[in-house]
Amino acid sequence: MPSRVPLLRAASLAALCLLLLTLASLLLGAGDVGWRASLQALMVGDDADARFVVRQLRWARTELAMLVGLALGAAGVLLQAVTRNPLAEPGLLGVSAGASFAVVLAINLGASAASLHLGVAVVGALVGCVLVMLVTQLRGVGDDPVRLVLAGAAFSGLLGALSSLMLLSDQRTADEMRFWIIGALAGRPLETMSWSLPGLLAGLSAALLLVRPLAALALGERVASGLGHNPRLTRAGTLIAVALLVGTATAAAGPIGFIGLIVPYIARRLVGSDVRRTLGLSLLLGPCVLLFADTLSRLMVRPYELPVGVITALVGAPILIAVVRGRRLPML
Structure with a gap:
């Protein structure tokens, strides 16, 4: 896909959208604190309740949305680049399911510390990544983007069923996981950001180191090797x-689907399929998409809230159908 918008212009528009959506996330909510009271509380308001809602609850939620959106958007770009599949998405291919199942299993075995959830979720996601790559090596599956997604959906369904069995068999596990397993940004403890940030920075650092090798790998293994890159090492590092x-992202907010599909799709439509340009823009678009979905989830059924995963699915499912129904499904 040729470049349609200069990267600097697209990044500037995405940064402006991010600023506006951040402000909207702080000012809008399902409760009684309206946008005028929220704006006053954000500045120099005297209302203690409004200050608590805006500066504590909504501020923490906004920060978490940025972190999770950035992580899932970047992960989607990397997963699509390494599998050369525009349908590859952590939720569709079972990576998020692997992370979720690992956390449920750990809690079922007695773990309860949030910091432990992060390490367990990373291990579960890594197992999911490895299984995805093994599936891509199967003849007739890895070469067909739709079949790869179907294989990932089967894997996700299996892990989801096993997780449900553990939740039904252990009341303590069910109590701890009830508000986590659906994927949401509300009600997360304030310390979530402190233990999530190191994982995000480590993943982003690895992603930035892999941009050039992945761009070379898109030209073929022989070309990548000729340019001095090791394809196997590139794939392992990407996983x-x-x-x-x-x-x-999963340990922090639970499994939130379709962000890893929506963000790369929009980025490619704007700046082309070069992984270096797509990843750079996705670092801004990821938080934008999740902030938009989270803000919308607060407003659609006021005074109640929808899980943010419902909104991302409403947006992501049509994009998935549009890609599949395209005249020629692109190979990345």
């Missing part, structure tokens, strides 16, 4: 980066 990003 680790994806596991760090998806594991961190």
Whole structure:
């Protein structure tokens, strides 16, 4: 796909959208604190309740949305680049399911510390990544993007069923996981950011180191080797980066689907399929998409809230159908 918008212009527009959506996330909510009271509380308001809602609850939620959106958007770009599949997405290919199942299993075995959830989720996501790559080696599956997604969906369904069995068999596990397993940004403890940030930074650092090798790998293994890159090492490093990003996001907010599909799709439509340009823009678009979905989830059924995963699915499912129904499904 040729470049349609200069990267600097697209990044500037995405940064402006991110600023506006951040402000909207702080000012809008399902409760009684309206946007005028929220704006006053954000500045120099005297209302203690409004200050608590805006500066504590919504501020923490906004920060978490940025972190999770950035992680899932970047993971989607990397996963699509390494599999050369525009349908590859952590939720569709079972990576998020692997992270979720690992956390449920750990809690079922007695773990309860949030910091432990991060390490367990990363390991589970890594196992999911490895299984995805093994599936891509199967004849007739890895070469067909739709079949790869179907294989990932089967894997996700299996892990989801096993997770449900553990939740039904252990009341303590069910109590701890009830508000986590659906994927949401509300009600997360304030310390979530402190233990999530190192995982995000590690995953992003690995992703930035892999940009050039992945761009070379898109030209073919022989070309990549001729340019001095090791294709096997590139794939292994990409799996680790994806596991760090998806594991961190899943441990922080639960499984939120379709962000890893929506963000790369929009980025490619704007700046082309070069992984260097797509990843750079996705670092801004990821937080934008999740902030938009989270803000919308607060407003659609006021005074109640929808899980943010419902909104991302409503947006992501049509994009998935549009890609599949395209005249020629692109190979990345």
